[in-house]
Amino acid sequence: MDPLKLLSRSTKRPRTSKDSGIQSLPSSGRQDTTLIRSGAASTTSGTSRKRKRKINDVHEKLQEPSNFFGGGVVDDAVQEDNGTELEESARAGFVENVAGSAEGLGDSADLPLAECRRILQQHKLKVTRLRPTSKVTKRAKRADGSSEGKKEKDPIYPQPLLSFDALETQYRISSRLAGNIRAQGYSAPTEVQLAGIPLLLNAQRHSSTEHDGNAGRSSDLSEHIDLLSIAPTGSGKTLAFLIPLLDSTIRHRQSKKNSDRHISAVILAPTKELAAQIVNEGRKLAKDTGVTITQMRKGMHLGHGAGNGSDLEGETTIVMKPARNDATVVKSDVIVSTPGLLQSALLDASGIEHLSDVRHLVLDEADVLLDPLFKDQTQRIWNALTHPSLRVSLWSATMGSNIEELARSTINARRQQLELSRGEDILETSLIRLVVGLKDSAAPNVEHKLVYSASEQGKLMGLRQLLHPTSSLVEAGPILRPPFLIFTQTIERAVALHSELRYDIPAEAGGISRIAVLHADLSATTRGDVMTKFRQGSIWILITTDLLSRGVDFRGVNGVVNYDIPGSSAAYIHRIGRTGRAGRAGGVAVTFYSKDDMPYLKHIANVVAMAQRQKGEESGGVQQWLLDALPRLSKNEKQALKKHGVKSRTAKANGDDSKASRRTKISTKAGFVRQAENKRKGAILGSQRRAQAGSDSDSDAGNDTEFAGFD
Numbered sequence: 001m002d003p004l005k006l007l008s009r010s011t012k013r014p015r016t017s018k019d020s021g022i023q024s025l026p027s028s029g030r031q032d033t034t035l036i037r038s039g040a041a042s043t044t045s046g047t048s049r050k051r052k053r054k055i056n057d058v059h060e061k062l063q064e065p066s067n068f069f070g071g072g073v074v075d076d077a078v079q080e081d082n083g084t085e086l087e088e089s090a091r092a093g094f095v096e097n098v099a100g101s102a103e104g105l106g107d108s109a110d111l112p113l114a115e116c117r118r119i120l121q122q123h124k125l126k127v128t129r130l131r132p133t134s135k136v137t138k139r140a141k142r143a144d145g146s147s148e149g150k151k152e153k154d155p156i157y158p159q160p161l162l163s164f165d166a167l168e169t170q171y172r173i174s175s176r177l178a179g180n181i182r183a184q185g186y187s188a189p190t191e192v193q194l195a196g197i198p199l200l201l202n203a204q205r206h207s208s209t210e211h212d213g214n215a216g217r218s219s220d221l222s223e224h225i226d227l228l229s230i231a232p233t234g235s236g237k238t239l240a241f242l243i244p245l246l247d248s249t250i251r252h253r254q255s256k257k258n259s260d261r262h263i264s265a266v267i268l269a270p271t272k273e274l275a276a277q278i279v280n281e282g283r284k285l286a287k288d289t290g291v292t293i294t295q296m297r298k299g300m301h302l303g304h305g306a307g308n309g310s311d312l313e314g315e316t317t318i319v320m321k322p323a324r325n326d327a328t329v330v331k332s333d334v335i336v337s338t339p340g341l342l343q344s345a346l347l348d349a350s351g352i353e354h355l356s357d358v359r360h361l362v363l364d365e366a367d368v369l370l371d372p373l374f375k376d377q378t379q380r381i382w383n384a385l386t387h388p389s390l391r392v393s394l395w396s397a398t399m400g401s402n403i404e405e406l407a408r409s410t411i412n413a414r415r416q417q418l419e420l421s422r423g424e425d426i427l428e429t430s431l432i433r434l435v436v437g438l439k440d441s442a443a444p445n446v447e448h449k450l451v452y453s454a455s456e457q458g459k460l461m462g463l464r465q466l467l468h469p470t471s472s473l474v475e476a477g478p479i480l481r482p483p484f485l486i487f488t489q490t491i492e493r494a495v496a497l498h499s500e501l502r503y504d505i506p507a508e509a510g511g512i513s514r515i516a517v518l519h520a521d522l523s524a525t526t527r528g529d530v531m532t533k534f535r536q537g538s539i540w541i542l543i544t545t546d547l548l549s550r551g552v553d554f555r556g557v558n559g560v561v562n563y564d565i566p567g568s569s570a571a572y573i574h575r576i577g578r579t580g581r582a583g584r585a586g587g588v589a590v591t592f593y594s595k596d597d598m599p600y601l602k603h604i605a606n607v608v609a610m611a612q613r614q615k616g617e618e619s620g621g622v623q624q625w626l627l628d629a630l631p632r633l634s635k636n637e638k639q640a641l642k643k644h645g646v647k648s649r650t651a652k653a654n655g656d657d658s659k660a661s662r663r664t665k666i667s668t669k670a671g672f673v674r675q676a677e678n679k680r681k682g683a684i685l686g687s688q689r690r691a692q693a694g695s696d697s698d699s700d701a702g703n704d705t706e707f708a709g710f711d
Contacts (some may be wrong), residue, residue, distance in 0.1 A: 024585050025558050025586040026555070026558055026580055026584040026585070026586050026587050027483065027555075027557070027558050028584075110159055111159060111160070116157040116159060119160045119194075120160060120195060123194060124436065124437045125194065125195045125434070125436060127155065127157065127195055127199070128155050128156065128432070128433050129156055129430050129431070129432055129433075130431045130432070130433050156432070158195060158198045158199050158202065159198050160194050160195060161193060161194050161195075162189075162194075163187065163189070164178075164181050164186050164188075164189060165182075165187075167181065167197070167201075167243070171198075171201045173247045174246075174247060174251075174289060176287075176288050176289045177243070177247055177250065180287050180288075181243070184285070186239070189236075190236040190582070190583075191231065191437070192235045192236055192240050192434070193240045195434055196227065196229055196231075196237075196241070197243055197244060199225065199227055199432060200225075200227060200245075200391075201244050201247065202225065224389060224391060225391065225430045225431075226393065226394075226407075226411055226430070226431045226432070227392075227431075227432050227433075227434060228366075228394045228399065228404060228407060228431060228432065228433045228434070229241075229394065229396075229433075229436075230396065230397070230398070230440075231397060231435075231437075232397055232436060232437060232441070232442075233573065233576075233581070234443065234580065234581035234582050235436060236582065237364070238277075238278060238553075239281070239285075240395075241267075241362050241395060242281060242285055243285065245265050245267075246282070246285055246289065246291055248264075248359065249265055249334060249360075250289050250290070252264055253290060261292070261332065262354075262357040263333065263334075263335055263355060263357065263358055264358060265333065265334040265335070265358060265360035265361075266334075266335050266358050266360070266361050266362070266381070266385070267335070267336045267362040268337060268338070268361075268362070268363050268364065268369055269337075269338060269365065269551065270338065270365050270374060270551075271547060271552075272295075272524065272527075273547070273548065273552050274365070274550065274551040275295050275296075275337060277551070277553060278336050279293050279295045279336050282334065282336070292332045292333050293332065293334040293336065294332035295337065296335055296336065296338070296345065297341070298341065300345065301345055302345050302354040302355065339369060339374045339377035339378050339381060342377075342381055343380055343381060346381065346384055355386075357387060358385045358387055358390065359387055359389055359390060360390070361390060361391070361392045361393075362393050362395070363392070363394045364551060366394035366395060366396045366399065366403065366407070367396045367398055367399050367400065368396075368550060370403050370406050370407065379410060382414065383414060383417075388418055392407075392411065394407055397440075397570075397573055397574060398440045398570035398573055399439075400570075404433070411431060438610070438614065440573065441573070441610050441611065441614065442572070442577075442589075442610070443577060443611070444611055444615045445580045445584070445585045445587065446576055446579055447588050448589050448591075448608040448622075449588065449589065449590045449591065450591050450601075450604070450605065450622050450626075451591065451592050451593070452593060452594075453592045453594050454594055454595055455594055455595065456594065456666060456667075458592075458594065459563060459592045459594065459666075460500065460666065462592055463501070463563065463592070464501075466479075466480045466561065466590065467504050467505070468504075480558065480559040480561070481559070482514075482540035482558065483539070483541065483557055483558060484540075484541060484558055484560060484561060484579070484588075485543075485544060485554075485559075485560050485575075485579075486544070486560075486561045487546065487561070487563060487564065487575050488563050488564050489567075489645045489646065489649050489650075490545065490649065490650065491519040491521055491545055493563075493649060493666055494517050494518075494543050494544060494545055495517060495519070496665070496666040496667070497543050497563060497666050498516070498517035500667065501541070501543070502515055510540075513538065513539075514539060514540045515539065515540065515541040515543070516530050516533070516534070516539045516541075516542055517542075517543045518531070518543070518547065519545050519547060520545070520547055530542070534554070535554065537556070546566070546571060546575070549566075549571060549574045549578070550574045552578065553581060554578055555582070555584075557578050557581070558586065559579055559587060559590065560575055560576050560578050560587075560588075560589045560590070561590045561591075561592070562575060562576075562591040562592065563592055564592075564645070564649060565646070567641050567642040567644075567645050568641070568642045569603040569604065571642075572591075572603070572604050572607055591604060596646055596664065599631055599633070600641055601630050602627075602631065603633070605622045605626060605630055606627070609622050609624075609627060649664045
C-alpha cells in the first residue's frame with residue numbers, strides 16, 4: 001500500500017487526465033508578468049493567440065523534467081532563466097492588450113479618467129487615500145445614525161504605467177536609468193508596478209487631466225505622498241520602489257553644486273539576505289548614474305564626504321578608514337540595512353546628523369518591521385529622519401489593519417513633532433493605499449496540498465516519498481521536483497532534519513552536496529555561500545527556517561514544503577510565495593500536519609480554501625468538511641502561536657527530557673531503540689568516568705606512599 005495515499009486519504013484530489021502532458025514547472029522559465037488579470041479580461045487578436053500557442057509548444061519541449069534519483073545528474077545551471085526570448089514574446093502580448101487603449105494619445109498624453117478607472121479595475125487594482133478619522137467625526141457619525149468607526153477613504157485613479165518605455169518619454173526619468181531598465185529586459189510592468197510607479201513619480205510630473213469632480217482626480221495628489229502597498233509575493237515590489245527612488249536620487253545629486261555625498265534614502269529589510277538582494281538589484285539599475293548603494297554591515301559608521309569616484313557605478317562600497325579607530329565610515333547615496341544594524345550606527349553622536357538629508361524611507365516587508373520584534377528599532381530610525389520632505393513607502397504581501405493604523409499614527413505624530421520643533425507649518429502628507437488583487441491572499445498560480453501525517457515519523461515518510469517519487473505517486477498528484485525549500489519551526493529541527501536527509505540523495509546525483517541547511521546561527525559567509533549555490537543549482541534541497549520566508553527571490557524554485565506548519569496565515573503566504581514567482585505556473589506547496597497540529601490548522605486551511613476559490617476549484621488542498629471540523633483559535637492563542645509556534649516542538653518549553661519533546665524529535669528510530677542507545681551511551685560514559693576516577697585514586701595513593709617517609 002502506498003504510504004502517501006494512506007497519509008493523504010482525507011484529501012480529495014481532482015481527477016486529471018493522463019494525457020495532459022508534462023507538468024509545467026516554475027524552473028522552466030515560463031513567466032506571466034500579469035499576476036492577477038484573468039484570461040477573460042484580456043482581448044487579443046487571432047494572430048497573437050496563434051503566436052502564444054507556438055510559444056507554449058516550444059516551452060513544452062524545453063521543460064522536459066529530469067529524474068535526478070534515476071542516476072542522471074542535472075546541470076548546475078538549471079536555475080538560470082534561459083527563456084528570455086520567449087518571455088519577451090509573452091510580455092509583448094500584455095503590452096498590446098494594455099497599451100491598445102492608449103492608441104492615438106501619444107507618448108506624453110494622459111488617459112481619460114474613465115479609461116484609467118477601467119484599466120485599474122481590469123487588473124484588480126484598488127487605490128485609496130486614507131484620511132484619519134477624528135473623535136469629532138465619530139461623534140457626528142453616531143449622531144447622524146451612520147456606521148461608526150469606518151475610516152474615510154477616497155478612491156483615486158492615477159495614470160497607469162502602460163510600458164516601461166513611457167518612463168523616459170512621459171515621466172522624464174534619467175536616460176541612463178531608463179537604459180538600465182531596458183538592459184535588464186523589463187518591458188511590461190506588473191500590476192503593482194503599473195500603479196505604484198506612477199504614484200511615486202507623481203511629485204516629478206504634474207498632470208492636467210480632465211476629470212469630473214474631486215473623486216478620482218490623478219492630479220489632486222499632494223507632491224509629498226506616503227504609499228502603503230499590498231501586493232502578492234513575487235509581483236515585482238522591489239522594482240516598483242527602486243525606480244522612483246533612484247530617479248529622485250539622481251535629480252537630487254544633479255541639483256547639488258558641490259560633490260559631497262550625503263545619504264538621501266534609507267531602505268530597511270528584516271534580514272541580511274533580503275537586504276543583499278535589494279542592493280544587487282539596485283546596483284544593476286544604478287549603473288553609470290553616479291548613485292551609490294551600500295548595504296550596512298557590522299562595524300560600519302554613518303558619514304558623508306567627497307566621493308573618490310571608485311563607486312560611481314555602484315559596484316563597490318565607498319569607505320574610508322578613520323585614524324582613531326578601525327570602524328568603517330559609509331559614504332553612499334542609498335543605505336540598505338536591517339533595523340538593528342542601522343540603530344547601532346545611530347547610537348553614535350554624529351549618526352543622526354548624517355541622516356538629516358534623507359528624503360526617502362522604504363520599509364520592505366513592513367508588517368514584520370512594525371511587528372513587536374522590530375517595532376522599536378524601526379520607529380527610532382523613522383523618528384530620526386528629520387527632513388520635512390521625507391516620503392515613506394511601506395511594502396508587503398500581507399498588511400493587517402493594525403499596521404496601517406500604526407503607520408498612519410506615526411506619520412501624523414512625526415509631522416506634529418516637526419511643526420513644534422521647527423515652529424513652522426510642515427506640508428501635510430497623504431497616505432495612499434494600493435491593494436493588488438485580494439488582500440492577504442496566497443498566489444493562485446501555486447497548487448496547495450495539505451497532507452495528514454499523524455506523527456513525526458509520518459512526516460519523514462511522506463517527505464521521503466517526495467524525495468523518491470514513484471509511479472503510484474503520479475496518480476495522487478503532481479510530483480515535487482527539485483529545487484525546493486523545506487521550512488521548519490526552529491533551528492534545532494532544521495539541523496536534525498538535515499542530518500536525517502543528507503544521505504537520501506544517491507551519490508550518482510551528487511550525494512550530500514545536493515542538500516543543505518540555512519539558519520541564523522550560521523556565519524554570514526556560510527549563509528552567503530549556501531544562497532549562491534542554491535541559486536546556481538548546485539544545491540537542490542534547502543532546509544531552512546522563516547529566515548528565507550520573506551522577500552528572497554528564487555526564480556526557479558519548483559515547490560515549498562512546510563515540514564512544520566507556520567505560525568500565522570501571513571507566514572504561510574510568505575513561505576509558499578518562494579515558488580511561482582512572477583506569475584510562473586506549476587509551483588507546489590505541500591504542508592504536513594500531525595495530530596499535534598490539528599488545533600492550529602484553521603488559519604492555513606482558510607488561506608488554502610481562498611486560493612482554491614480564486615482558481616475556481618471546488619476541491620483540492622482542503623475540503624469544506626475539514627474547515628468546519630477544525631477548531632477556532634482565540635486572539636491570545638493566535639498571538640502565542642505566532643510568537644512561539646507549536647509548543648510541543650520547542651525543547652525550551654517542554655524540557656529536553658519531557659515526553660512531548662521526545663515524541664516530536666525528528667528521527668526514524670523507534671522510541672525504545674533510542675532509549676536503548678541512550679542507555680548504552682550512558683553505560684559507556686559511566687565506565688569511562690569510573691576508570692578515570694580509579695586512575696586518579698591510584699595516583700593519589702601512590703603519592704601518599706611516596707611521602708610517608710617524612711615522619
